[in-house]
Amino acid sequence: MVIETPKLKGKRRRAVSADLKDRRRSEILQAALQLLAQQPYDAITMSSVATAAGVAKGTLYLYFPTREALFLSLLDEHYAAWFDALDARLRRPGLTAPGWADWITRELAARPLFLRLVALLHGVLEQNVPLPETLAFKRRLAQRVERSGIALERALQLPGGAGSRLLLWLQAIVPGLAQMAAPAAPLRAAVEADAELAGLLIDFATEMRALLAAVVHGLQGKTETLS
């Protein structure tokens, strides 16, 4: 009954070498990123990612064990880029505490997709990823936190351990503040139109800078509260 589907011959290019596989993996991540820029995370289906990447749904599962693992990989890449930028900044001399708070704020504000991904990390992405994958992710993260933490201590003359502590805190603060400052589009519109809700409307950059400055100030002073 059903007419034989054309079976699109010649369209199946197979990634055989490790290099080709890496490339295909990147293509998939790229497609997912593109979709994330256009719609909320929940609205992105695996089918849509597959279509956007020009592969079949099943192919996605050749490269990522679950949907969450796919987006965790995406976050992983962004984390790496973020730490690269941070390290580069810390290598340049003449950094003050408020200057750093300012730099961090601007840098984060310029990476809205990174912020959205980070916000999903605990509640969503870690929920359905095979444990080894999650651990590998956390291990990479821990390494970079420690390395950059040391550089940060040097740059801001913080007591030992305060650098990584500060970066850790940053991870706790940033997603919350970002979500509060930038709720989903329809919600944002409604909140803006409601006078009673004015108190909940905050500006990410303003709050981030103030909060960070206070925290750094606290860390520079009382070292006894640390480990």
Place this chain on the structure above:
Amino acid sequence: MVIETPKLKGKRRRAVSADLKDRRRSEILQAALQLLAQQPYDAITMSSVATAAGVAKGTLYLYFPTREALFLSLLDEHYAAWFDALDARLRRPGLTAPGWADWITRELAARPLFLRLVALLHGVLEQNVPLPETLAFKRRLAQRVERSGIALERALQLPGGAGSRLLLWLQAIVPGLAQMAAPAAPLRAAVEADAELAGLLIDFATEMRALLAAVVHGLQGKTETLS
């Protein structure tokens, strides 16, 4: 073929009055809370909530428009209780900044389910709730933030506006810190067993107290960063 199901007669008690409806609603929320104490949010299905509450699945949708709305209501209740406790504490005199940070920390640590719910707020609960519901929730929240904020300013002698600002920041900080300190059970076990990941293991109370102290300190000093 299929044997006629007994149709459990006499078991269907109908909530007719507003009072009875409220009670049934509470029963459902109570059941959901119980389940949340036993398993992660993702693992809780509407069917399981229905069974636990002793009603049919369809009944849940008589009281809550979506799954997320149900849990948002649960969070709403906990928020109210939390602010009640906060207000009561602020009414008692003789509160210092570190004393307050300490009280907040202990109070939060004693409400793990509240922490888990708060952590779900932005990423999950707000995603699939009818806009009016979400707005009502936010309005209640904004009111209590403002009211308690004023009391807080008085108690800690903070500059005007700093009280609600502080409570707002608290909402950004708390869930992140809580998630970082208390990941899902299997993950936690694995992290604890891995020396490389020691840096990511933090104690909620310790970090919360230190962070809060720093923030309050910052707010008491520089008032110029505030609106």
Place this chain on the structure above:
DNA sequence: GAGTTTCAATGACCATGGGTCATTTATAAC
């Protein structure tokens, strides 16, 4: 370069769970 092997790619299919709605029937109203 014909034959053989390998395994990336596919998409029909499955299972699950959120959400719906025609039907049932407890309760109120008379």
Place this chain on the structure above:
DNA sequence: GTTATAAATGACCCATGGTCATTGAAACTC
């Protein structure tokens, strides 16, 4: 007792994450 109302039900719908038997591109063999 009869009728009207609407709370409760659960079979059903359907979207979506994930699987796997099958296909066929590329590598390998002789």
